[in-house]
Every structure is written in C-alpha cells, then in structure tokens.
Amino acid sequence: MFKILKKRELTPVTKLFVVSAPMVARKAQPGQFVIIRVVPNGERIPLTVADADPEAGTVTIVIQEVGKTSRLAGAMDEGDEMLDFVGPLGRPAPLTGKGPVVLVGGGFGVAPIYPIAKALRAKGVKVISIIGARTEDLLILSEEMASVSDELLVATDDGSRGHHGFVTDVLKQLIDSGREIEQVIAIGPMVMMRAVGRVTEPYKLKTLVSVDPIMVDGTGMCGACRLTVGGEVKFACVDGPIFDAHEVDFDEAVRRGKIYAAEQRLAVEKMEKEQCGGKCACGCGGGR
Amino acid sequence: MAENETKPPRKPVKRPRAGMPSQDAAARRRNFNEVALGYPEDVAVAEAERCLACKNAACREGCPVEVKIPEFVAKVRERDFRAAYDLLKDTNSLPAICGRVCPQETQCEEKCLLGKKGEPVAIGRLERFVADWAMAQGKDEPPKVQPNGKKVAVVGSGPAGLTCAGDLAKKGYKVTVFEALHAPGGVLVYGIPEFRLPKRIVAQEIQNLEQLGVEVVCDVVVGRTITVDELFEEGYDAVFLGTGAGLPTFMNIPGETLNGVYSANEFLTRTNLMKAYLFPEWDTPTKVGKRVAVIGAGNVAMDSVRCALRLGAEEAMIVYRRSEAEMPARHEEVEHAKEEGVIFHTLTAPVRILGDDEGWVKGMECIRMELGEPDASGRRRPVPVKGSEFILDVDTVVMALGTTPNPLVSQTTPGLDVDKHGCLVVRDENGLTTRELVWAAGDAVTGAATVILAMGGGKKAAAAIDEVLRGKE
Numbered sequence A: 001m002f003k004i005l006k007k008r009e010l011t012p013v014t015k016l017f018v019v020s021a022p023m024v025a026r027k028a029q030p031g032q033f034v035i036i037r038v039v040p041n042g043e044r045i046p047l048t049v050a051d052a053d054p055e056a057g058t059v060t061i062v063i064q065e066v067g068k069t070s071r072l073a074g075a076m077d078e079g080d081e082m083l084d085f086v087g088p089l090g091r092p093a094p095l096t097g098k099g100p101v102v103l104v105g106g107g108f109g110v111a112p113i114y115p116i117a118k119a120l121r122a123k124g125v126k127v128i129s130i131i132g133a134r135t136e137d138l139l140i141l142s143e144e145m146a147s148v149s150d151e152l153l154v155a156t157d158d159g160s161r162g163h164h165g166f167v168t169d170v171l172k173q174l175i176d177s178g179r180e181i182e183q184v185i186a187i188g189p190m191v192m193m194r195a196v197g198r199v200t201e202p203y204k205l206k207t208l209v210s211v212d213p214i215m216v217d218g219t220g221m222c223g224a225c226r227l228t229v230g231g232e233v234k235f236a237c238v239d240g241p242i243f244d245a246h247e248v249d250f251d252e253a254v255r256r257g258k259i260y261a262a263e264q265r266l267a268v269e270k271m272e273k274e275q276c277g278g279k280c281a282c283g284c285g286g287g288r
Numbered sequence B: 001m002a003e004n005e006t007k008p009p010r011k012p013v014k015r016p017r018a019g020m021p022s023q024d025a026a027a028r029r030r031n032f033n034e035v036a037l038g039y040p041e042d043v044a045v046a047e048a049e050r051c052l053a054c055k056n057a058a059c060r061e062g063c064p065v066e067v068k069i070p071e072f073v074a075k076v077r078e079r080d081f082r083a084a085y086d087l088l089k090d091t092n093s094l095p096a097i098c099g100r101v102c103p104q105e106t107q108c109e110e111k112c113l114l115g116k117k118g119e120p121v122a123i124g125r126l127e128r129f130v131a132d133w134a135m136a137q138g139k140d141e142p143p144k145v146q147p148n149g150k151k152v153a154v155v156g157s158g159p160a161g162l163t164c165a166g167d168l169a170k171k172g173y174k175v176t177v178f179e180a181l182h183a184p185g186g187v188l189v190y191g192i193p194e195f196r197l198p199k200r201i202v203a204q205e206i207q208n209l210e211q212l213g214v215e216v217v218c219d220v221v222v223g224r225t226i227t228v229d230e231l232f233e234e235g236y237d238a239v240f241l242g243t244g245a246g247l248p249t250f251m252n253i254p255g256e257t258l259n260g261v262y263s264a265n266e267f268l269t270r271t272n273l274m275k276a277y278l279f280p281e282w283d284t285p286t287k288v289g290k291r292v293a294v295i296g297a298g299n300v301a302m303d304s305v306r307c308a309l310r311l312g313a314e315e316a317m318i319v320y321r322r323s324e325a326e327m328p329a330r331h332e333e334v335e336h337a338k339e340e341g342v343i344f345h346t347l348t349a350p351v352r353i354l355g356d357d358e359g360w361v362k363g364m365e366c367i368r369m370e371l372g373e374p375d376a377s378g379r380r381r382p383v384p385v386k387g388s389e390f391i392l393d394v395d396t397v398v399m400a401l402g403t404t405p406n407p408l409v410s411q412t413t414p415g416l417d418v419d420k421h422g423c424l425v426v427r428d429e430n431g432l433t434t435r436e437l438v439w440a441a442g443d444a445v446t447g448a449a450t451v452i453l454a455m456g457g458g459k460k461a462a463a464a465i466d467e468v469l470r471g472k473e
C-alpha cells in the first residue's frame, strides 16, 4: 500500500499528491510514469512522475480528473493509501544536448514538464518554458515552473493570464523572433502535442512529445498502447512514452484513445448515481 | 510412506473411461463459471479401478515431473484420498492446477498402456479430483521448517516462480517473490480464464505458499523498479527468474492498429485479470463486437475465442492457417469450443484488416491455404491458394500468434545472455543462467510452453540453488 503524504488542490479538477513509494522514488527519472490502482475492482491508470525524492522515498503525481478512476483518485485524501503504485515505467526523457530547450506544457502536462525543466537546469541547460490552460484558474504549477525556468511564458485560451490564445502561438512567435532553440519538448493533451509538432515541423526543429495512449500493464505485455511512429508500430510503455513529434501518427493515436468512450461514460454515470443516489443535481459529480 | 506395502493383488476393472460432468454447452457459452465440474467421488473411484497398476508405469515417463501415477491412483481406488494427495504433492506442488490444464493427451495419458488399445486412464481428472478433495478439507498443514538464514529473490509469480519459491521455503530459505502485476499467479491469473481455472484455486495455492513464509510483493517490475544487481546488493544470495514469455506477437499486416484489434494478451488480461466480464461492477471495460475472429489455434486462441462468446459475441471464430490436425491447443479445449458453437475457419490466413471511416474494424481479408511439404517442425507447410482471397465479415480481431520473453530483465542485467528468440540462455539442465547465482526456468527459458514444464523447471532450479548455497557455507 502506498500512503498519500500530501495533497494539494491545484485546480478544482487537478490534484497533486505526494505518495510514499520508496522503491519507485529511488529510480524515477523525468519522463517516466507510474501505474496506479485505487479501488479493489479498479482500473490501472498511468500517470507521469511529476517529481521524486529518493531520500524521502516519495513520488509526486498530478491527476486531472477526467473519468471514473481519475475522479476516485482525485477524491483521496492525505493518509489514504493507494492500492497499487508501480514504476517507474517507460524510458526517461533524453536530456542530452546543450540547449536552449523550449518546454511546452498544456493542462495537466505542466506537471510532467516540471521535472524535465528541473533536471535540465541542474545540468546548466537554458530552459524557456511555455505553459498554458483554458483559463487562469486552471493554470497549474506556474510558480514552480518559474523557479526552474530561465524564462516563463504563459498563454490562456481566454486571455485571463499571459498571452490570449494557445501555447502554440507563443511558440511560433518565439521561433519567428529568431531566438536560438535546440529542441522543443511538449507535454499535454494529444491535440496540443499534435499542434506543437505542426508548428515546429516546417522549421525542422527537433520536437519531443510524451504520448499517452490507453494502457493496461505498462510493461510491454498487452500491446494496448501501440502507436505508429515513423511508419513502425511501437509500444508507448516500453519504447516511449516520449517520441519524435514529427513521426507520431497522432490521428491514429487520438482515434485509439476513444476506443472505450461509451464504456467510460457509462462508468461515470453509474458512479454519479451511486454517490448521490441520483438525487443530487449539483453537477459536482457526486461525493463532495 | 505406504508405497512399498504389499497389497493383495487386485484385478483392474474393465469399463469405459468415465466422462467428465460438464456445464451444458448452451448455458456455459454465456457464463464464466467452470466448464468441467469434476468427478464425484464414486466416479473417481470407478475410474481409478481401470488402472492396470503397471510395474514399469509408462504414464510416469509422459509426465514432466514424474507424478507417482499408479501409486496415487491406487490410493484413490482405496478411497484413501489423503494418501493420494500426499503422493501427488511429492512431485507436483500444484495438482489442482495441473489436473485442469495439463495437455494430458500428449503427456501422461498418451503413454498410458490402456490407451494403446482403448482409452487411457483419466489421470488428469483423477489428479484434479484428489486436489479438489484436499482443498475442500481446508488448508495444507505447513511443515515446520528451520530458517537457514539465506535469502532468495524469485522474479515472477507464474508456475515456475511459485514452485521454486515453495521448494526453497520448505528448505528454510527466506523467499521473496517479486511480481510486476498487482496480483500474483502469472498466466494462471491473467491468461487462463475463470471457466477453465477458477481463480480461487490459484489464490489458495498462493496462500499455501504464504503460510510457508514466502513473501509475495506485487507492483515490482524487476529491471525498472529494481535491478537484479540491486537485489544482490540488498542481500539476496541467489535470484530465480520466472518471468515467462509475456510479449505479444502481431502479424505486421495492414490494419493492425485499427480500433477493435487486440493482442490475445490484452484481450485476456482485460477479461480475466481485470474482470472486464463484470464491467461496470469492475472498472475495466473490453470491447467485443458481434463477430469476432481469433487468429491462431493454440490454447491462447481457444481461451480468447471462448471468452469472446461469453462476453456476448454473436459469432466467434477461429482463423487458422493449417488444418485441424495441426492445432496446438489441448484437445479438450477444441472440443469444448466446438460444443459451444465456435466456428473454425481452418486453412485460412488473414491478409489485411479493413476499417471503416472512423477507424473501426469492419472486415478481414483472408486467403485460403493448402498444405504443402513438411517444414522444419515436421508439420506440412501451409501455402496460399492463388486468387482465393475473400472477406470475412468481422468487427473484432484478436491476434493469438504466440508470445516471446520480455526483455526488461535481460536488458538491465549485464552478463545475462539471451538467444535469438529472446529466451534466457541456461548453462545446465537446472537453469543456471550466464550470470553466477542467477537461475531461470519456465517460459522465459523455453519460450511459450506449459504449466507443468515451468513447474518442473522451477523445481530443478530450487534444488540447484539449495545445493550451491549450502556449498557456500
């Protein structure tokens, strides 16, 4: 069992957890992920390592609530225990090169970007970070990101903070301004990563993304996570999850991400009914 | 042991082999309850009476762990089931499992003298009967063992790892089993379905091990969470690798990443380990369409196709490039599948999978095959019949084409060699790998094989580990 030592609500639907997992903490590198399970009948869901402290034996994860399992996890509290917390899985982010590196984080993707920024800075690499969200209230970890970036740029879809528009606009401006950029690493929703790839491709600017297909075991056993990268089939959990953005077949990845859409909806509806007996109309998803 | 006692001679009784009571095919094709119900006591005794009690029991040679077959069968005949169980456990630590899943027709029962002219003794069914009887009596009494102060790490909790762990624990070793998944059992829990091997049986075997003092730690992926070298640093005196052959194979034909194409591993893991057949009471879904094609004809394919039926497929079919005679699955599984209404397309091979506009499977182009000259395996090689392509109307495809060992451990353990198939290289018949103090057995060494072979390998390795570690005193 893996005890939650600290919880922070980053937004109403995004929770940060510091979890006691000494074996994972000792090994976790930026770019790797864990798989958790929170209830006995529950699903296994992958989450990126957002920080790890080998001395304290803790691993930080950030969960955005989207479906049943992430909501169940998000509703857990300090002192609660996760049933399973396995990792670190996947290959670490390749932190080679001299920089400067532009890091792009969208939505919950800012969390996995953070340890990469931290590691790059520790190596003396110049880090320019662009983070974004729909609106200011949904923007996460901006102070932490500021502390590990040489420069931090912010974009919100509604203009409530920073640039009014997408992170990709900011990225394009940055490239067009002629700034020296060695490579770009982008993590966020699949559509955002696809868009980043489309921005950098004409400039032949090396771009890495962390793709998040549906997974089961996370060790190469099931093939659920397969993606087409550079015309070849890869298993994201062992060959990735970080790949060259210009080679990933995002259309296929997005389509495969929807395989269980109907079942996922059913699971959430059932949970909401159970949690508030179907009487509540507050729209909170029950529980709170 | 009462083995050498002289018993009054008795005559074997000539009668047909006792059939296995089973759930009715029409009902069972829609539920996950066990298909074969097991012999009632009287039937077991009657079946045991058929055994000739051969002096040079050929049946034993057919069993990879040389179960004392005539002896245990004689005890069944005498209704001394406790003694029968003890005899079984002497060489087979998982009889309730082997009695259910061993391919008896190519092992013990193939060699049975009675089988030369008529039907062999139903050795597997008797084994299952005895093991189930013992389980019904409650837990095994754990033997008292004196700890010897040495620690062994067992990686993987399939039959190879469980057997090795049990044998070492009985000798006084402190054994820790590390398992990557959240539940122990290996293929016995994630692959073989409930209707063929109820999970409570595997759970009870694991409880028995824990009673022996074996510690089972799940959620540890050796090679990622901890390496083999780090295990030695942590003070383990030896490491046993029973990591199985878990990597799926795809055909590399067009359309394999369409929505609705599964590896058998994914399909079975969702169904069995994650209990997708109980969705939404259990959270993990699976998607079974109306018409499901499973490619392959081994045990994995039969399990997949029968799961598909039970998950609600209107039509579930096997697509196999050779003929029925070459099917590698256990005979009983093929029979059961047929009874349940599975359709067999033999001498048929997929060419590509077709998708609709949204990227879902909507059909599979296949080609007819005919058998040509024998190949390296001695089986006649299937060759495509020119111009015989046709489209099979399916919406779900499951690839059950065999598996290979996972490279996570070998890639992260310097000096641990693998062959060109990715199987761990062993230096002797006890499973010593190319690394000192590291042994291996089961599918990780042999490639996908059988439960009993994995157990036999785990057993030999345990004996070898004991010998070497005792020598190091």
Ligand SMILES: Cc1cc2nc3c(=O)[nH]c(=O)nc-3n(C[C@H](O)[C@H](O)[C@H](O)COP(=O)(O)OP(=O)(O)OC[C@H]3O[C@@H](n4cnc5c(N)ncnc54)[C@H](O)[C@@H]3O)c2cc1C
Pocket (backbone or CB within 6 Å): A033, A043, A045, A046, A047, A048, A049, A062, A063, A064, A065, A066, A067, A068, A069, A070, A071, A108, A111, A112, A211, A212, A213, A214, A215, A241, A257, A258, A259, A261, A264, A265, A267
């Ligand atoms: C390597 C990897 C790292 C990830 N890191 C994080 C992270 O740090 N923080 C975080 O909040 N989320 C992360 N995710 C996504 C997270 O795993 C999913 O949000 C989660 O599985 C959804 O489960 P659910 O039951 O709550 O929702 P579901 O009801 O199962 O799904 C809701 C929505 O999420 C999509 N989805 C389902 N499964 C996945 C999946 N495995 N990956 C992506 N989308 C999925 C569905 O298409 C659907 O639109 C990561 C995914 C991967 C593969």
Ligand SMILES: Cc1cc2nc3c(=O)[nH]c(=O)nc-3n(C[C@H](O)[C@H](O)[C@H](O)COP(=O)(O)OP(=O)(O)OC[C@H]3O[C@@H](n4cnc5c(N)ncnc54)[C@H](O)[C@@H]3O)c2cc1C
Pocket (backbone or CB within 6 Å): B101, B102, B103, B155, B156, B157, B158, B159, B160, B161, B178, B179, B180, B181, B184, B185, B186, B187, B188, B191, B192, B220, B221, B222, B223, B242, B243, B244, B245, B246, B268, B299, B300, B303, B330, B406, B408, B409, B441, B442, B443, B444, B448, B449, B450, B451, B452, B454
């Ligand atoms: C669907 C199916 C049906 C079958 N039917 C039959 C049958 O009817 N009869 C029969 O005799 N045989 C059958 N087999 C074959 C049989 O199950 C296997 O030969 C046997 O289970 C092999 O045992 P093992 O201990 O070597 O490996 P496995 O049972 O594969 O166990 C290996 C374990 O190691 C774990 N592991 C792997 N890598 C790591 C790591 N790095 N760190 C930690 N843990 C790790 C895995 O998660 C797994 O739990 C079937 C196989 C399948 C897939």
Ligand code: SF4
Pocket (backbone or CB within 6 Å): B062, B063, B064, B065, B066, B067, B069, B092, B098, B099, B102, B104, B107, B108, B109, B123, B124, B127, B452
């Ligand atoms: S273990 Fe398997 S092969 Fe051996 S006697 Fe039992 S059923 Fe037969």
Ligand code: SF4
Pocket (backbone or CB within 6 Å): B050, B051, B052, B053, B054, B057, B058, B059, B060, B069, B070, B073, B111, B112, B113, B114, B120, B121, B123
């Ligand atoms: S070969 Fe057949 S008849 Fe002879 S002892 Fe074995 S099971 Fe009995």
Ligand code: FES
Pocket (backbone or CB within 6 Å): A214, A215, A216, A217, A218, A219, A220, A221, A222, A223, A224, A225, A226, A235, A236, A237, A238
């Ligand atoms: S998640 Fe199963 S192979 Fe990647």
